[in-house]
Amino acid sequence: MPLELSDSARSLLRLRYLRRDEEGRIIETEEELFWRVARAVAAAEDAFPRGPRSAEIAEKFYELMTTLRFLPNTPALINAGTQLGQLFACFVIPVPDSLDGIFGAVRDAAKIQQTGGGTGFSFSHLRPRGDLVRSTRRPSSGAVSFIRIFDVASDVIATESVRGGANMAVLRCDHPDVREFIDAKRNPALFSRFNFSVLVTDDFLRAAIERREIALINPRTGLPFAQANAGELFDAMVDAAWEVGDPGLLFYDRIQRDNAVPALGPLEATNPCGEVPLHPWEACVLGSLNLRAFIVERGDRAFLDEAGLQESARLALRFLDNMVEVSRYPKVEIETICRANRKVGLGIMGFADLLLALRIPYGSDESVAVADRVMGLVQAAAVEASRRLAEERGPFPNFPISRYAARGEPPRRNATVTTVAPTGSISIIAGCSSGIEPLYALAYRHVGEFVGIVEPHPLLLRELSRIGKYDPALLHEIEVTGRIGHRTDLPEELRRLFRVATEISPEEHIRVQAAVQRHVENAVSKTINLPYEATRDDVRRAFLLAHELGCKGVTVYREGAPRGQVLQVLGHC
Ligand code: CDP
Structure with missing residues (x-):
């Protein structure tokens, strides 16, 4: 054949x-x-x-x-x-609280990215900004400053790799540097190779809703280092995600509930797109x-x-x-x-x-x-x-x-068997929509390393001819706007069927993600796409709903935010 x-x-x-x-x-x-x-x-x-x-x-x-x-x-x-x-596509590399450890992790990540693998790291073990470095008797520059080294290394080796390096930075919600971490990606010049996710516990979310003070713990000593209002920290996460699409949230307790081998310790971070929580050194x-x-x-x-x-x-x-x-x-x-x-x-x-x-x-x-x-x-x-x-x-x-x-289940060959990946490249090779995402737009282009135009969906063209609306002016408009929702002259059923990512409500996105997550042992890659007009409150509700419905994490992206977009509606270039 x-x-x-x-x-x-x-x-x-x-x-x-x-x-x-x-x-x-x-x-x-x-x-x-x-x-x-x-x-x-x-x-x-x-x-x-x-x-x-x-x-x-x-x-x-x-x-x-x-x-x-x-x-x-x-x-x-x-x-x-x-x-x-x-x-392998997905790795988690441990980052210990020492210069040798940190630079060792930079080297390991570089070698992995050279082969096309993506790397995730928990920076939660690093001592916070201001804590003492014993050998120099000077204050540490903190967890976030070290992430920059990984970002620059990733950028430099990208040219000689099989594809551009992708990374995930994870920090626990009770790390003293969490506020700096939440705001880190607001600067568009930094961390272009990183997604950021805050690892939030159920206790933290309760404290956030009740707007309670919590202790931030120094991982080096295990002792409280500072205090913060959980409600204010959560507001800051919502605000940054609304503004720039980062950070995402990872739900710690939900993730650990599916830890197949808890004897190895907790799952500490995920791969770059969030769909695989892993132990230190683990890959999938x-x-x-x-x-x-x-x-x-x-x-x-x-x-x-x-x-x-x-x-x-x-x-x-x-x-x-x-x-x-x-x-x-x-x-x-x-x-x-x-x-x-x-x-x-x-x-x-x-x-x-x-x-x-x-x-x-x-x-x-x-x-x-x-x-x-x-x-x-x-x-x-x-x-x-x-x-x-x-x-x-x-x-x-x-x-x-x-x-x-x-639990007395029969033996199996694999600690986990299912994940939903973004399928950014393999869906182009297979000629299908990516992962479990809705259509990004009815026509759009890939920008960045791979440049390609995605023509209007063949089913849409078939439907338009069936109802006698297949005309060049409409097709041109679809190519420019990427949608038909505003065309009240078209049948309601058709406009509803062909709604694109930003025309679907956050609740609807999350209900699909949660339904899939119920049958997935690892996690699900999904972006909750929001229209430009979406409010901070929409983001807050999306975060809490994702948690309530049992998702392992949540990522929002509001149209027009400055994050490196790889898809673009033609009228927007
Ligand atoms: O479609 P493809 O197999 O290329 O990858 P994907 O499903 O879009 O992404 C799956 C995983 O591959 C990501 O979560 C990353 O761990 C890794 N990846 C990467 O390292 N670098 C990229 N540029 C894209 C994906």
Whole structure:
């Protein structure tokens, strides 16, 4: 079967994925890329005499990818079967409270980013600004000042890396530098390679609502260092997020409730986009099922092929477990914990495409039910596949100390099986909407490293012709404004179906995220997009609702905020 890829997919593959020789000339075709990945990942089979042979599995993996039903994360597509061989997208690196420790972490992060992996750090162990540095008897410059070193290093190595470095900085809500951390990204010249998230506890949120004073603790001594009003700190988080989109929140207690191996200590930070909470030195491989590839059309009705989706999910889980097996590791500490926990994150993309095909508006009760149903199917298939692999290959080595064993569940091969990633690049390759996001706009462009225009959705064009509204003036307007919500001459049903990210209320966004999170063992990457007119109170309500509905974190982005946007409506350039 010929490989069907869009023009955008082909140009993105040429830009970043296809192998090159020493002079930078492309030396493989798209088909060869998928064979390289399929064979390299299938090679893991040969280590397990009780399983099938690698040649047979390589063919299945090749078909799974080239029918665009599933793609692994970018580092796997670029590095599998090459000398780099590093297949993981998500890492958490510990940052200890010493100069040696901090600069060691900078070096480790640089090496990881060179291979296309993203890094997250908790800066909560660093002594606060003003605390004494014993060797020099001078005050420390504080946690935030050190984040700048990571940011600059990331920027410098970006040019020689397989893609621009991405980072997550995490700080606990009771760290004395939390206020400086909250406001850090207000300066647009700093921290361009970082997302910032405050790790908030349930106790903190209660104190914030009651506007109580709390103690800020010096991690070096474990003793109170300063006091702050939790209500004012929360106001500051809301205000900065409203203004610049950072910080996001991570909900500490909710995250720890799903910690598969609590004996290893708490999950301390996440990867750059927030979808994988990890232990220090831990990493996770990701892969996503493209829901668009499972839509079956019968007459003018569409269905989701649920059995097909689950069958692919089981094979995809095997693919991800194989990745843990064959990947190269940047450091022995990382290899040790990754092999002991074998965390993988299988997720979905093309969710908005599925809803459009089913004629269900994003954010409606029906869409929440679809989110629940679809992710439930993937989660169930992934757990089933991980249990079967445990029979074939043995459970993950930390299984006996995991909460699964404590609950008397059957052995499984992986400490976690599901995640929803942003799928920023692989959704372009697969030609579907990204992750579980609604359409960003009806037509838009990618700016930054990859430049491409996303044409109006084919279903919209079909609907417009059906009702006799397919005219050049309207199409031009769609390209300029990216939406049709304001066109009262178009049928209400159509305008509701094709609402874009900023036309969907924060509550609706969050209800979809929460429904998906119910069936995801790691976390869910999702941006709560707000229109420019949104108020600080909208942000506050979104933060509290996300917590109430059991999300593990929340990120808002108000239209027009200065954060590095990679998507842009054409009329806005
Ligand atoms: O689509 P793709 O596999 O390229 O990645 P994604 O789903 O958009 O992002 C998944 C994860 O990859 C992020 O959370 C980061 O950990 C990492 N990433 C990165 O390190 N650098 C980027 N420029 C993009 C993603």
